[in-house]
Amino acid sequence: MKTQIVKVSLENPEYNIIHIAAEILKIGGLVAFPTETVYGLGADAFNPDAVRRVFEAKNRPQDNPLIVHISDYNQLMEITDFIPEVGKIITNAFWPGPLTIVVKASKFIPTVVTGGMETVAVRMPKNKVALKLIDSLGKPIVGPSANLSGKPSPTTAEHVYQDLNGKIDLILDAGPTEIGVESTVVDITVQPPLILRFGGLTREKIEQLIGDVETTEDLKYIRRSPGTRYRHYAPEAKVVLVERGDALTFNRLVQKYIDEGFKVGYIVYSDEIKPDKNLVGKIVSKDIEIYAKELFQSLRDLDMQNVDVILVESVEAKGIGTAIMDRLIKASKP
Numbered sequence: 001m002k003t004q005i006v007k008v009s010l011e012n013p014e015y016n017i018i019h020i021a022a023e024i025l026k027i028g029g030l031v032a033f034p035t036e037t038v039y040g041l042g043a044d045a046f047n048p049d050a051v052r053r054v055f056e057a058k059n060r061p062q063d064n065p066l067i068v069h070i071s072d073y074n075q076l077m078e079i080t081d082f083i084p085e086v087g088k089i090i091t092n093a094f095w096p097g098p099l100t101i102v103v104k105a106s107k108f109i110p111t112v113v114t115g116g117m118e119t120v121a122v123r124m125p126k127n128k129v130a131l132k133l134i135d136s137l138g139k140p141i142v143g144p145s146a147n148l149s150g151k152p153s154p155t156t157a158e159h160v161y162q163d164l165n166g167k168i169d170l171i172l173d174a175g176p177t178e179i180g181v182e183s184t185v186v187d188i189t190v191q192p193p194l195i196l197r198f199g200g201l202t203r204e205k206i207e208q209l210i211g212d213v214e215t216t217e218d219l220k221y222i223r224r225s226p227g228t229r230y231r232h233y234a235p236e237a238k239v240v241l242v243e244r245g246d247a248l249t250f251n252r253l254v255q256k257y258i259d260e261g262f263k264v265g266y267i268v269y270s271d272e273i274k275p276d277k278n279l280v281g282k283i284v285s286k287d288i289e290i291y292a293k294e295l296f297q298s299l300r301d302l303d304m305q306n307v308d309v310i311l312v313e314s315v316e317a318k319g320i321g322t323a324i325m326d327r328l329i330k331a332s333k334p
């Protein structure tokens with residue numbers, strides 16, 4: 001299969017391009033599309049064969065369910081019979097945006113989408129290309145991140161091409177994504193709501209609106225988002241976390257890995273840590289939102305430079321920093 005990349009305007013998506021993409025989806029094809037978080041791999045959510053192809057292209061475990069993307073509230077009714085009050089409140093406030101809610105699945109949702117669960121994850125992305133694409137198809141689409149399962153999520157069309165060239169029909173290229181980490185997944189079938197995955201919408205913002213929520217960390221047991229079991233977001237290189245500002249440990253580890261014969265790279269941001277000029281790496285922004293935006297790109301860039309180890313400076317786990325640390329901890333797992 002030949003994978004085409006087509007540029008599309010973020011502000012005014014060209015009608016003919018969106019139309020072609022929707023036609024591909026209509027016949028069960030796969031189209032990667034931009035969202036405000038990361039690039040998604042789109043397929044008609046009500047076509048089980050097309051959805052199966054998404055799992056194949058990504059090499060994604062079958063029991064890791066997909067997020068259904070909608071462009072208007074009417075489509076919610078095909079997906080679930082019941083939205084709890086709290087769901088109405090948070091979707092009103094944060095949709096379109098980086099919030100995914102988990103609700104009870106209607107009988108129309110193919111089993112392959114939910115991995116056989118009784119619930120389904122759904123969100124309305126804040127990106128005109130994504131919204132127009134769904135509008136043009138006239139149906140919700142599934143949209144997992146458009147990368148190979150386990151790799152850092154794609155924040156540019158290039159990243160999608162690196163991972164999925166030859167496996168999907170089309171990539172809609174609207175430039176780098178705005179947020180750079182995935183959506184926040186909140187299970188609202190339980191009370192209080194449970195954050196299953198930290199992401200672009202912060203816990204603080206959710207709690208300001210609806211009061212305390214729980215997280216899988218608070219609970220430390222069974223109820224987990226299936227996807228969180230897997231090694232994730234990981235570059236080829238080994239990722240090693242260093243405490244914020246801990247130059248001593250950073251320098252010690254650089255020396256240790258060099259002595260062991262490894263090529264060392266870094267991602268740091270604080271003034272305390274000053275990597276040697278001979279090392280490859282990236283000094284990212286102290287602005288945590290920009291760090292989030294550049295994180296996956298930085299990990300992929302370092303892979304391109306064939307480093308063996310990436311030393312990454314930790315961030316404070318608050319605001320979007322919680323999502324960053326979640327990704328880094330998962331990426332650093334052996």
Ligand code: AMP
Pocket residue numbers: 064065066067102114117119120121143144145182185196197224225226227228
């Ligand atoms: P991705 O689209 O690859 O960024 O991942 C989607 C995330 O949503 C994964 O962590 C899934 O486990 C989670 N998810 C999707 N559907 C459900 C569901 N019905 N219940 C719980 N988690 C879900």
Ligand code: MG
Pocket residue numbers: 144145153
């Ligand atoms: Mg993903």
